[in-house]
Amino acid sequence: xxxxxxxxxxxxxxxxxxxxxxxxxxxxxxxxxxxxxxxxxxxxxxxxxxxxxxxxxxxxxxxxxxxxxxxxxxxxxxxxxxxxxxxxxxxxxxxxxxxxxxxxxxxxxxxxxxxxxxxxxxxxxxxxxxxxxxxxxxxxxxxxxxxxxxxxxxxxxxxxxxxxxxxxxxxxxxxxxxxxxxxxxxxxxxxxxxxxxxxx
Amino acid sequence: xxxxxxxxxxxxxxxxxxxxxxxxxxxxxxxxxxxxxxxxxxxxxxxxxxxxxxxxxxxxxxxxxxxxxxxxxxxxxxxxxxxxxxxxxxxxxxxxxxxxxxxxxxxxxxxxxxxxxxxxxxxxxxxxxxxxxxxxxxxxxxxxxxxxxxxxxxxxxxxxxxxxxxxxxxxxxxxxxxxxxxxxxxxxxxxxxxxxxxxx
Amino acid sequence: xxxxxxxxxxxxxxxxxxxxxxxxxxxxxxxxxxxxxxxxxxxxxxxxxxxxxxxxxxxxxxxxxxxxxxxxxxxxxxxxxxxxxxxxxxxxxxxxxxxxxxxxxxxxxxxxxxxxxxxxxxxxxxxxxxxxxxxxxxxxxxxxxxxxxxxxxxxxxxxxxxxxxxxxxxxxxxxxxxxxxxxxxxxxxxxxxxxxxxxx
Amino acid sequence: xxxxxxxxxxxxxxxxxxxxxxxxxxxxxxxxxxxxxxxxxxxxxxxxxxxxxxxxxxxxxxxxxxxxxxxxxxxxxxxxxxxxxxxxxxxxxxxxxxxxxxxxxxxxxxxxxxxxxxxxxxxxxxxxxxxxxxxxxxxxxxxxxxxxxxxxxxxxxxxxxxxxxxxxxxxxxxxxxxxxxxxxxxxxxxxxxxxxxxxx
Numbered sequence: 001x002x003x004x005x006x007x008x009x010x011x012x013x014x015x016x017x018x019x020x021x022x023x024x025x026x027x028x029x030x031x032x033x034x035x036x037x038x039x040x041x042x043x044x045x046x047x048x049x050x051x052x053x054x055x056x057x058x059x060x061x062x063x064x065x066x067x068x069x070x071x072x073x074x075x076x077x078x079x080x081x082x083x084x085x086x087x088x089x090x091x092x093x094x095x096x097x098x099x100x101x102x103x104x105x106x107x108x109x110x111x112x113x114x115x116x117x118x119x120x121x122x123x124x125x126x127x128x129x130x131x132x133x134x135x136x137x138x139x140x141x142x143x144x145x146x147x148x149x150x151x152x153x154x155x156x157x158x159x160x161x162x163x164x165x166x167x168x169x170x171x172x173x174x175x176x177x178x179x180x181x182x183x184x185x186x187x188x189x190x191x192x193x194x195x196x197x198x199x200x
Numbered sequence: 201x202x203x204x205x206x207x208x209x210x211x212x213x214x215x216x217x218x219x220x221x222x223x224x225x226x227x228x229x230x231x232x233x234x235x236x237x238x239x240x241x242x243x244x245x246x247x248x249x250x251x252x253x254x255x256x257x258x259x260x261x262x263x264x265x266x267x268x269x270x271x272x273x274x275x276x277x278x279x280x281x282x283x284x285x286x287x288x289x290x291x292x293x294x295x296x297x298x299x300x301x302x303x304x305x306x307x308x309x310x311x312x313x314x315x316x317x318x319x320x321x322x323x324x325x326x327x328x329x330x331x332x333x334x335x336x337x338x339x340x341x342x343x344x345x346x347x348x349x350x351x352x353x354x355x356x357x358x359x360x361x362x363x364x365x366x367x368x369x370x371x372x373x374x375x376x377x378x379x380x381x382x383x384x385x386x387x388x389x390x391x392x393x394x395x396x397x398x399x400x
Numbered sequence: 401x402x403x404x405x406x407x408x409x410x411x412x413x414x415x416x417x418x419x420x421x422x423x424x425x426x427x428x429x430x431x432x433x434x435x436x437x438x439x440x441x442x443x444x445x446x447x448x449x450x451x452x453x454x455x456x457x458x459x460x461x462x463x464x465x466x467x468x469x470x471x472x473x474x475x476x477x478x479x480x481x482x483x484x485x486x487x488x489x490x491x492x493x494x495x496x497x498x499x500x501x502x503x504x505x506x507x508x509x510x511x512x513x514x515x516x517x518x519x520x521x522x523x524x525x526x527x528x529x530x531x532x533x534x535x536x537x538x539x540x541x542x543x544x545x546x547x548x549x550x551x552x553x554x555x556x557x558x559x560x561x562x563x564x565x566x567x568x569x570x571x572x573x574x575x576x577x578x579x580x581x582x583x584x585x586x587x588x589x590x591x592x593x594x595x596x597x598x599x600x
Numbered sequence: 601x602x603x604x605x606x607x608x609x610x611x612x613x614x615x616x617x618x619x620x621x622x623x624x625x626x627x628x629x630x631x632x633x634x635x636x637x638x639x640x641x642x643x644x645x646x647x648x649x650x651x652x653x654x655x656x657x658x659x660x661x662x663x664x665x666x667x668x669x670x671x672x673x674x675x676x677x678x679x680x681x682x683x684x685x686x687x688x689x690x691x692x693x694x695x696x697x698x699x700x701x702x703x704x705x706x707x708x709x710x711x712x713x714x715x716x717x718x719x720x721x722x723x724x725x726x727x728x729x730x731x732x733x734x735x736x737x738x739x740x741x742x743x744x745x746x747x748x749x750x751x752x753x754x755x756x757x758x759x760x761x762x763x764x765x766x767x768x769x770x771x772x773x774x775x776x777x778x779x780x781x782x783x784x785x786x787x788x789x790x791x792x793x794x795x796x797x798x799x800x
Contacts, residue, residue, distance in 0.1 A: 011669050018621025021218025031298040038311035062287040069211050084793055087662040098631040111638035193284055221418025231498040238511035262487040269411050393484055421618025431698040438711035462687040469611050
């Protein structure tokens with residue numbers, strides 16, 4: 001007998017949950033403060049870009065996890081391609097602590113903030129694109145459960161595509177105003193956090 | 201057909217367990233020692249604030265995990281709001297290694313210990329408040345299992361609120377005596393560790 | 401209705417697995433090498449105490465996990481005390497990367513190697529003792545499954561106690577010969593790795 | 601009654617998933633950039649060996665996880681030896697961030713790149729060999745499910761052995777051309793990522 005080509009999604013979810021959980025928790029390693037004696041309060045306040053990027057990255061990874069969770073409630077089977085696309089998604093999720101630290105460190109450096117913000121928005125865009133790819137593949141390969149309607153899938157595809165467009169915008173804005181680019185990324189997280197339209 | 205708005209709590213628990221497990225384990229990265237040759241013993245003893253904060257933070261995260269575990273034995277369904285509140289709780293749990301290291305490094309610096317202790321107690325207070333919010337929401341939205349009595353829920357709500365009050369006190373004490381504030385935080389963990397009243 | 405006082409062990413195992421997995425993986429962060437250009441080979445060889453301690457600590461945590469796994473196949477229920485004792489066990493497991501790095505850095509420093517080896521063996525002893533305590537409590541509180549015989553429990557109790565004695569020995573040897581103390585700790589891991597006596 | 605000698609694979613998979621998830625996520629800690637003000641863009645480009653090794657290591661660990669997942673769909677029972685061999689596999693998986701950082705840092709240092717590339721390929725070879733050993737043991741000890749045919753097992757054994765040969769080649773090539781050795785390791789990941797032959 002041959003190996004199963006399609007299998008249930010339990011262990012993919014468990015591995016993905018682990019990667020999301022570690023990546024989201026490693027964000028804290030970007031936080032540190034160097035202050036002269038008696039200046040701790042000022043030193044902490046001075047690090048606000050680290051807190052702002054921490055919150056945006058934490059919410060982004062958390063919301064992507066929630067959407068991943070949502071998606072895999074509807075996806076009943078996986079195949080090799082789905083696992084590979086999921087792996088690419090996880091590669092960009094895992095990468096996030098790096099551009100987060102980069103943007104935090106350079107958000108107030110006039111000569112470097114654009115590059116840092118562009119790398120940040122670019123990483124989120126790549127992650128969003130990989131997520132979109134898993135969605136499209138699951139549709140094409142018929143991995144969704146039978147009770148998931150065509151209409152529902154189209155709605156979510158549009159919703160995912162909207163997020164991608166905002167990340168493209170954030171990438172463009174990065175070259176004009178780095179904090180605004182970060183704010184756009186935060187807004188995207190909030191947009192995804194809101195419950196989707198209730199389809200009748 | 202539409203997407204399910206309420207779903208079982210399995211994967212939320214699995215993701216939360218992962219985040220708790222990573223956050224609690226990252227605490228060890230705050231421990232290090234710099235000692236001149238032949239002074240390792242003294243150098244280690246000198247680091248006692250790191251061990252004290254390690255133990256308090258470890259027990260706090262561990263007990264919060266135990267209570268989270270307890271709560272999700274009684275919560276049968278989740279919704280989008282519950283997941284978001286849970287995410288905010290996890291954001292503060294994940295943050296804990298940062299104020300832990302901060303307090304450990306500044307517990308003996310007269311000019312900075314109050315700020316460090318206040319940031320520490322404030323983070324625990326924020327975490328406790330987020331936990332309280334998940335509890336209240338689960339009550340409001342009817343997410344608890346049917347076998348959980350109103351009386352039981354009220355009891356746990358009071359119990360959670362008590363913890364919040366102690367953290368408020370620890371925040372106040374921070375500006376008077378930093379080690380006493382840390383001790384209060386440790387006592388809160390022990391308070392929660394003790395089994396609750398047996399309701400007949 | 402009241403809250404359940406005894407519950408199944410699923411989520412305790414899942415959280416513990418997470419902590420074991422993170423603690424065992426953080427050991428790698430102790431590994432690094434500083435070498436002048438063209439001296440990488442020599443630099444790597446010079447770091448052998450880091451590899452030796454890495455292997456001993458990895459196997460120790462791994463074997464403790466295996467025994468924890470074994471134990472929880474026989475433990476059917478948990479209570480609050482069991483969860484607290486388990487938390488203390490996890491606190492010492494989580495601590496291991498710290499004394500591991502300490503011993504690796506000081507294994508060849510004549511004036512400090514005894515202190516470092518004693519801290520290392522002492523941490524493993526504390527972990528072993530916490531593990532022993534969970535075992536004893538599970539026996540006292542009747543948490544084992546009914547199919548686990550008294551004879552079997554006594555055998556494992558003896559087996560655990562043996563390991564504790566070897567760690568006590570390693571703690572004593574630390575003050576005489578640090579590498580020998582590390583070797584004893586490694587032998588303990590191998591002792592536990594071997595399958596136990598087959599009870600008829 | 602005696603302890604079970606063979607048990608289901610659930611918790612081994614859960615622990616292994618955790619270790620894979622943490623190891624793969626720690627790779628990001630190798631990424632950092634030091635650039636003079638206004639030179640962030642150039643500084644980031646200059647770090648390309650870090651990105652190249654990040655991608656190869658991420659894919660390698662990810663693919664090994666996928667194969668581990670595949671294997672444990674077919675393995676129905678574990679025994680003590682299987683758990684030990686699995687632990688050795690995890691020890692090398694966990695090690696990977698170290699040689700990854702080593703190779704990234706020395707890929708352009710003429711005098712050290714061969715050593716770094718050899719350590720990298722050697723670690724992957726050791727990991728592959730440990731994986732092969734779990735496979736062989738599962739065959740010998742009859743741990744595979746009954747529906748897995750002899751022919752299928754032989755096919756996968758050959759497939760695993762092929763990967764080992766490529767890692768041996770990469771180890772040899774390391775002493776001639778470090779980037780080519782890294783490329784060979786990347787190709788091995790892609791080879792394993794492709795679905796295996798469909799056995800009728």
